[in-house]
Every structure is written in C-alpha cells, then in structure tokens.
Amino acid sequence: MSEPMREDEKKPISGRKALIMVALVVVIAAVVAIAGILPRVHAQKSLRQHTDALALADVVVKKPQMGNPSEQLVLPGNMFAWVDSPIYARTNGYLEKWYFDIGAHVRKGQLLAVIASPEVDQELAQAKEDLATAEASAGYANKQAQRYTALLKSNAVTTQDTQNFVSQAASTSAAVKSAQANVQRLEAMVGFEKIYAPFTGIITARDVDTGTLINAGAGAAGAEEMFHMDDERVMRVYVNVPQVDSPMCGPGTPASLTLEQYPAQSFEGKVARTARAIDPASRTLLVEVDVPNPHGLLVPGDYTQVHFNLHVAHPTLIIPAAALLFRQQGLKVATVVNGDTAKLVPITIGQDDGRVVQVTQGLAADDEVIQSPPDSIIDGEKVRVVSPNSEGGVPGAPAEPNRGQAGPEGGQ
Numbered sequence: 318m319s320e321p322m323r324e325d326e327k328k329p330i331s332g333r334k335a336l337i338m339v340a341l342v343v344v345i346a347a348v349v350a351i352a353g354i355l356p357r358v359h360a361q362k363s364l365r366q367h368t369d370a371l372a373l374a375d376v377v378v379k380k381p382q383m384g385n386p387s388e389q390l391v392l393p394g395n396m397f398a399w400v401d402s403p404i405y406a407r408t409n410g411y412l413e414k415w416y417f418d419i420g421a422h423v424r425k426g427q428l429l430a431v432i433a434s435p436e437v438d439q440e441l442a443q444a445k446e447d448l449a450t451a452e453a454s455a456g457y458a459n460k461q462a463q464r465y466t467a468l469l470k471s472n473a474v475t476t477q478d479t480q481n482f483v484s485q486a487a488s489t490s491a492a493v494k495s496a497q498a499n500v501q502r503l504e505a506m507v508g509f510e511k512i513y514a515p516f517t518g519i520i521t522a523r524d525v526d527t528g529t530l531i532n533a534g535a536g537a538a539g540a541e542e543m544f545h546m547d548d549e550r551v552m553r554v555y556v557n558v559p560q561v562d563s564p565m566c567g568p569g570t571p572a573s574l575t576l577e578q579y580p581a582q583s584f585e586g587k588v589a590r591t592a593r594a595i596d597p598a599s600r601t602l603l604v605e606v607d608v609p610n611p612h613g614l615l616v617p618g619d620y621t622q623v624h625f626n627l628h629v630a631h632p633t634l635i636i637p638a639a640a641l642l643f644r645q646q647g648l649k650v651a652t653v654v655n656g657d658t659a660k661l662v663p664i665t666i667g668q669d670d671g672r673v674v675q676v677t678q679g680l681a682a683d684d685e686v687i688q689s690p691p692d693s694i695i696d697g698e699k700v701r702v703v704s705p706n707s708e709g710g711v712p713g714a715p716a717e718p719n720r721g722q723a724g725p726e727g728g729q
Contacts, residue, residue, distance in 0.1 A: 373701040374694065378653050378685040384633035384675060390562055390668065394554040394574070394606065394623040396615060398547035400516055405534060406543055407509035410434030412529045417544075419523055423514045429544055430512040432531050437510070441503035448496035455489035462486040509533075518548040521617070552608045552615045554586065556623050557601035561667045561677065565627040567591065572606045574621045583624075584608050584615060633667060633675040634682060639689045641666075641674065650680065651690040659687070659698045 415430040417423055465479040522545035525531065532541065554574065558566045570588040586608030595602055606623060608615065642649045642661065649661045664679030680686070687700075694700075 373699055374691055375703045376651075376653065376659075376687045376690065376700045377705045378687055378702055379705075380683060381634035381636050381676065381680055381686055383682065384635050388627055388633075388668070390558075390566075390625040390627050392556050392558060392623050392625070394556045394621045396617060396619040396621055397553045397555065398518075398549050398617045399551040399553060399607075400518065400546075400548035401617065402515060402546050403542045404429070404512065404515070404544040404546060405541075406432060406512070406531045407533050408432060408434050408437055408506050408531075409533050410437070410510065410531050412525050412527055412531055412543075414527060415523065415525070417520050417523075419520050421520045423518065423520060423546070425514055425517045427514045428511055429514055429520075430525070432510045432512070434507070434510050437503060437506045441500065441507055444496065444500045444503050448493070448500050451489065451492040451496040455486070455493045458482065458486040458489040512543060514546065516546070516548055518546045521545045521547050547617055549610055549613060549616065552586075552610050552617075553589075554606040554608055554621060554623060556604045556606060557596070557599060558604050558625075559668075560595050560600045560602065562625075562627065563591075563595070563602035563604075566602065566604050566625060571626060573624045574606075574608055574615075575624065576615075576619055576621050579614065582614075584610075633677055634680050635673050636676055636680070636686055637688060638669065638672055638674050640686055642690060642692075642694075650676075651687040651694050652680075653685040653687060653700060653702060657699055657701065659690075659694055659696065659700050661694075661696045 410432040411434075413431045413433040417427075417429055423429065462479075462482040462485070465474050465482045468474040469476060469479045522542070524541060524545075525543050529541075531543070554572075566588055568588050568590055572586050572588060574584040574586065575582075576584075586606045589605050589607040591605070592603040636650065640650050642651060644661075647663055648666060649663050652660050652662055654660045662679050662684070665677050667675035667677045669675070685702075687694075688705075
C-alpha cells in the first residue's frame, strides 16, 4: 500500500497561475513607477514652461498717434534792428561838440556832432588861392592864344609862336580844373566836420566825448566808432530752421514772437526771406522774420521764441522718445508682429521735443510700437505683450510659496 500524502506537501503551481501572478506583479510595479514618474514629468514640464515664460521680455505696445495737419514749430531767434549802422568820422581832428546821447531819437539829417579840423580848413583856404592863381594864368594864356591866332591870319606872327600860346592856354585850363577838383575835395572834407544822422532812428552808443582825438576811417589804425544808430521801427529776427521743416517756412509764413519780459503778449510777423541754402554744419536754413515794432517794445539783442504755425504736407506719426533705439545702422523702433515677435524698423524722424518725436518715414499707423523696449532687443526675438496696468508676473506660471509661512516640515 502506498504511503498517505503528508499535509505539509503542496501541490505544484500551474503555469497559468504563475503567469497571472507575474503579470500582476508587473502591473503593480508599473503602476508604482508611473505614480512616481508622472509627477516628475509634470513638474519638469511646468518648470520648463515657467522658465521659458520668465525668459520672455514683458513689453507694452501702442499704436502711433496721428500728427496734426498743422503743427507749431517753436525755435529760438536772434533780434536785430531793421537798420544797424556804426558811424565813423571822415576827417581828422578833435571833437568840438556832440548833441545827442544814447537813447535819443533822431531824424534823418539832424546834426549829431561837430569836429574841429583847422588843418583841413587851412588846406581849403590854400587850395582856393591856388585856384585863383590858376584861373588868372589861364585867362592870360587864353587871351594871348586868341590874339596870336588872329594875327596869324595876316602873317603878323609866326606859326610856332601861335602854337606855343595855344598849348599854354590848354595846359593852364587843365591846371584850373585840377585846382577846382582839389577845392571840391577839401570842401567835402570840411563838410565831414559835421556828423549828420544818416537815417531816422535811435542812438544806441556814443563812444566819443568833447576833445577826443578823431581819426578818419572805419577799420583804420586808431579809428574809433563815434556813434551807433538803429532803426527799430521794424525788427529783423533770424531763426535757424531744421532742414526737415525748411520747405514749410517760405516767405509769407506767419510767425509770432514771445519774450520773457512780456509773458502775456505776443508779437506778430511774417517770414520775409530765407537764405535759400542749408548750412552744411548745422543742417538748418537761415530764415528772416520781419516784425513791426510801433511801440518800441522790441529792442535789438532780445532773445525770443519764434512760433511758426506750419501746414504739414505729409501726415506724420507721433511716438514717445523712449521708443527710439539708437543702433549702428541708424535710428530704429521695435514693433510687435504676429502677437509675440519683435521686429526692428528703421525710421526717419522730424521734430523732437525730448518727450515725443515725429516719424516721417518707416512706420505705419497700425504698427504696434513697443513703448520702452529693452536695449538688448533684437529682430525676431519672442516677447510677451502685457497691459500697461499689469503689475507684472508671468501668466500661467506657478505661484511661489508664501515665504512668511512655515513649510510642511517645521514651523517658522
């Protein structure tokens, strides 16, 4: 008889059950692995997104503003009198008397001063005596020439003697003309002893006094300006207009002047003429504005602000000065295309008041201009457009833990 089976002996496991158990173990291990890997993958993905988001530059964009069809151009101007003349002496001598001091209004032809020049007076007296002698000699020579010419017809005198007296008459006549010219010259010099106002105006300087030694001429050695006169009934104001605005500042363009000493008053004028040439050093056009000055409030040398109301031939766009980028290739602005890509656009600007600038070329009215672009921005760089009122932060980024609270492992 066979031995009975002991209780501690087990039946062998079938292959099917073994496979089921192995599969169960693998599934459990896979679940455990996935449960551990998925949070890491999600965390890495979130970190990558957060890092990429932080790497994007936050920019504020705005479309350019349209410029006005007319604009006011304000430029500094230098004021001069309509006529500005230094007055010099034309003869040497001593100042005998002067009649008008600085600030005096004088009319054309009024006597300003008298110069004592006794040497010139004596030369004139001598010249007159020389003229009288020349005239006497010429009279005698003419009579002799006429008498000998009449006697020659009857062969009472020789032809040679007649020709001698005729030649003598011609030479003495020339001597008379020379003496007359010398007398006229000295009379003019004596006339220069009196200084008259060359035009109606104001004496702005008097540089001589009674007894001053006067030397004739302007710019000559020792020559000194006696008076300085200005005609201030109309003032000339010279303005250097930038090249970009010069076509709009032609003759007839209205202009108004403001001065610090008259804050509530403006003076109206017009562009009278231009230099019609751009200064290559400053790239500006010299413009003259004529301003009537009936009340005499404007004086030469005033510093003034000249306001031009210009008609804009081509519409311009206005952007803030902070939007400009100064690059080696020239002036540019950064715009945003496709909602998230920076594009650098070369531009040409007009007026620049330090706060905003006019863009005459390069921009379109619907361009999204970055208001304050970072200096490192490049063409094609990805950016993130944010609202001007945004307080910062990256959309979609995980919030940082509150550093004022305790962590899960301990207290503060």
